[in-house]
Amino acid sequence: MTMEQLEHQLNDFSPAVRASALAELAARIESGEIATPPPAQLVNLHFHTFFSYNAYGWSPSRIAWEAKKRGLAVAGIVDFDVLDGMEEFLTAGETIGLRTAVAMETRVFVPEYADKVINSPNEPGICYFMAGGCFKQPEKGSASARILDNMRDMARRRNIQVMERVNDYLDVVRLDYDADVLPLTPSGNATERHMLAAYDAKARLVMGDAQLPCFWAKALGISENEAADLLRNTPALHEKMRSKLMKFGGVGYVAPDSETFPTVDTVIEMTLEIDALPTMTWLDGTNPGESDMPALLGLMVDKGAVALNIVPDRNWNIKDPDEKRVKLENLDKAISAARKLHLPLCVGTELNKLGLPFVDDFSAPELAPYVKDFVEGAYFFWGHTFLARKAGIGFASDWAQAHFGADRAARNAFYTEVGRLADPKADLSDIDIANASPAEILGIL
Numbered sequence: 001m002t003m004e005q006l007e008h009q010l011n012d013f014s015p016a017v018r019a020s021a022l023a024e025l026a027a028r029i030e031s032g033e034i035a036t037p038p039p040a041q042l043v044n045l046h047f048h049t050f051f052s053y054n055a056y057g058w059s060p061s062r063i064a065w066e067a068k069k070r071g072l073a074v075a076g077i078v079d080f081d082v083l084d085g086m087e088e089f090l091t092a093g094e095t096i097g098l099r100t101a102v103a104m105e106t107r108v109f110v111p112e113y114a115d116k117v118i119n120s121p122n123e124p125g126i127c128y129f130m131a132g133g134c135f136k137q138p139e140k141g142s143a144s145a146r147i148l149d150n151m152r153d154m155a156r157r158r159n160i161q162v163m164e165r166v167n168d169y170l171d172v173v174r175l176d177y178d179a180d181v182l183p184l185t186p187s188g189n190a191t192e193r194h195m196l197a198a199y200d201a202k203a204r205l206v207m208g209d210a211q212l213p214c215f216w217a218k219a220l221g222i223s224e225n226e227a228a229d230l231l232r233n234t235p236a237l238h239e240k241m242r243s244k245l246m247k248f249g250g251v252g253y254v255a256p257d258s259e260t261f262p263t264v265d266t267v268i269e270m271t272l273e274i275d276a277l278p279t280m281t282w283l284d285g286t287n288p289g290e291s292d293m294p295a296l297l298g299l300m301v302d303k304g305a306v307a308l309n310i311v312p313d314r315n316w317n318i319k320d321p322d323e324k325r326v327k328l329e330n331l332d333k334a335i336s337a338a339r340k341l342h343l344p345l346c347v348g349t350e351l352n353k354l355g356l357p358f359v360d361d362f363s364a365p366e367l368a369p370y371v372k373d374f375v376e377g378a379y380f381f382w383g384h385t386f387l388a389r390k391a392g393i394g395f396a397s398d399w400a401q402a403h404f405g406a407d408r409a410a411r412n413a414f415y416t417e418v419g420r421l422a423d424p425k426a427d428l429s430d431i432d433i434a435n436a437s438p439a440e441i442l443g444i445l
Contacts (some may be wrong), residue, residue, distance in 0.1 A: 003034065011050065013186040014392055015088065024235045025065060026096045037071035041371070043378035044359045045076030045101055046311060046348030049089070052079035052105075052184060053193040055077040055235075055354045059186075060089035065352075068098045072359060074378035074419070075100035076348065078130065081155045083148070084187045086134055090389065094426050101281065101311075101381040102425070103132040103346065106151055107313060108264040109256065110289075112299060118289030119281060122248035126256050127289070130309055131271035132279035132346055133381050134388045141277035143154040144273035150209075151262055152189065158254055159190055165198070166245050170219055173203045177211025192246050193352060196238045199245075220244045268304045275388060275396045279346055281309040288363075293337035301341055306395065306408075307377070308338045309346040313357060316366040335370055343406040344416070345377035379419030380412060386422040388416070389399070391433045404440055414438050421445035 001024070009021035027032040040160050046257060047063045048054050058066070060077055067075035075098060086102045091254035093100030107120060108129045120126040158178055167174040175181060180198045207215045217227040220240055230237040246252045252259065256316045268278045281301045283291060289296060297308065315331045318324040349356045362371045388394025396416055404411035422445055435443060 003028070007065065008435060009063065010065055011059050013056050018059055018088070022065065022092055022095055024059045028359045036068050039073040041373055041375050042070070042072050042359050042362060043076075044072060044314055045074065045078070045096040045103070045346045045378055045381060046309065046350055047075065047077050048350050048352045049077050049079055051084040051189055051354050053084055053185075053191045054249070055351055055356070058351070060085035060339050061092045061247035064089055064092035064100065065096055066094060066358065068096045069158075070358060071123065072098070073375065074099040074101065074382045076103060076346070076378070076381060077091040078103040078105050078348075078350075080105050080189070080191055081148075081151045082187065082189045083134055083137055083318065085190065086137070086414045090135065090385070097129060097424050099378075099382040099419065099422070100387075101132070101346075101378070102134045103130045105281070106267060107256075107261045107362045108267050109261050110264045110299075113289050113296075116289040117287040118296070119283035119287065123256050126261060127264065128280040128281040128283075129267055130346070131267070131274070131276045132282055132307055132309070133277040133388070134274065135276070135385050135394070136274055136440040138274050139243050141275065144270040146271040147262065147266055150269075154262070155191075158260055159192070159195065161248055161254045162192070163195060165254075166195075169245070170199070170203075173199065173206050173215070173444060175199060175202060175363070192242060193202070195246070196241050199241065199307075200234070200237065201256065201387065212422040228329070238353070251266065264300075265303060272304060275394055277307055278303070278305045279307040279309050279393055280305045280343075282334050283323045284315055284327050285334060286326065290330070290334075293334050296341070297337050297341055299342065301343070303423045306343065306345045307346055307381075307406075308334070311350065312347055312367055312370070312374070313349050316362075316364065325338060332369070335373060340410055345373050346381060347374045371402070375418050381419070383415035383417070383419030383422060386424075386426075387418060390426075390428045393434050399434060414442075418445060 006021045006025050009017050013019055029036060049060045049063055050057055063077060075083055079085055083104055089102055090100055106129060108127050109125050110127050114125040117124050118127040120128060138148055163175055163177055174200050180202060181194055182188050184194045184197060203215060213227040214230055217224045219431045230240055246249050271278045315327045349360060384395040393399035400411055
């Protein structure tokens with residue numbers, strides 16, 4: 001079987017097929033048949049997988065393989081409201097020798113900012129937030145398991161509400177959630193982007209090529225020529241559909257309320273219970289809630305946040321010079337605030353729409369002042385993941401508290417150095433690492 005055929009199998013909805021394909025690719029690396037580059041100072045900790053939405057339909061195993069092929073030093077996945085890809089991705093890293101990290105992203109309500117838009121456009125009080133450095137599922141029956149189940153159920157209910165409104169608006173092009181949307185994802189965790197793909201496919205089926213431009217022109221409030229152009233550009237079509245049909249001001253938009261999103265305190269509670277890392281997210285600093293980053297991050301640190309997520313590409317790779325200047329200034333303010341509060345950075349591109357770069361351009365002059373922060377943040381998340389998974393002594397553990405206490409800078413520095421040194425294939429089963437000191441652990445690695 002060719003490498004391309006094996007790569008295709010990495011996206012199969014069958015876990016057994018994916019595991020077999022990755023094992024064969026790993027064997028070909030070991031034999032020398034496939035050469036992969038040594039790790040470079042490139043990191044991406046924000047790949048979405050097909051367990052939420054990946055524009056290329058990539059599984060956790062496929063993302064790990066692509067990161068290995070491109071020589072990333074650390075790779076991380078982030079899915080919405082589920083940890084379904086966690087074990088697969090961490091195991092894939094061990095199989096092919098790739099440093100890995102896993103996070104879960106969601107949207108939360110922040111009561112203290114109820115009257116301010118934070119980083120979810122046009123939605124006061126709503127904030128994207130992450131559980132970073134995840135390495136285990138919640139125990140059955142635990143509070144964190146109930147919270148996670150409720151988050152997934154909230155997302156499903158909201159999707160169905162949106163779909164029902166859009167169905168009424170589009171009229172002749174209607175979706176059945178179970179029949180048309182859920183088959184697009186391997187574990188029943190659909191997102192708005194799955195629904196966009198489903199509406200696109202259903203319209204093509206129902207209307208036929210000849211009627212499609214007219215249908216979308218009327219539905220999206222544009223000319224037939226514009227609709228015809230969009231039909232040749234799937235990412236642009238889906239973004240237009242999303243804006244008109246699902247986002248704020250759209251016909252299917254569901255305004256957030258207490259039943260739509262969990263509170264930030266609830267999500268932090270769940271994150272801490274699974275020994276993961278509460279991670280604040282940042283958009284671009286142009287909304288009122290992000291205008292004072294020391295205040296916003298200070299509040300989140302008081303609540304338990306220990307890291308900050310940023311998507312660099314959308315804050316510098318901008319054509320309009322005035323917009324670019326503003327967002328670069330805001331980026332610097334956000335990173336400066338994170339440094340002062342000793343918050344490691346989780347950065348990367350999302351790959352949840354076509355055209356996004358696989359990894360940020362760390363050679364860009366605009367990012368040069370922050371590359372060290374980006375790389376060290378990735379090592380930090382891997383260092384935590386490695387020790388938490390191998391020995392139960394991650395960043396949030398009693399062991400870490402006993403050795404570092406409130407010295408956040410020293411704790412960060414230790415897990416970052418572990419991340420630099422730790423081999424993904426290392427076997428620590430014969431070492432009593434949980435009873436070693438920080439200096440002894442660094443010596444072992």
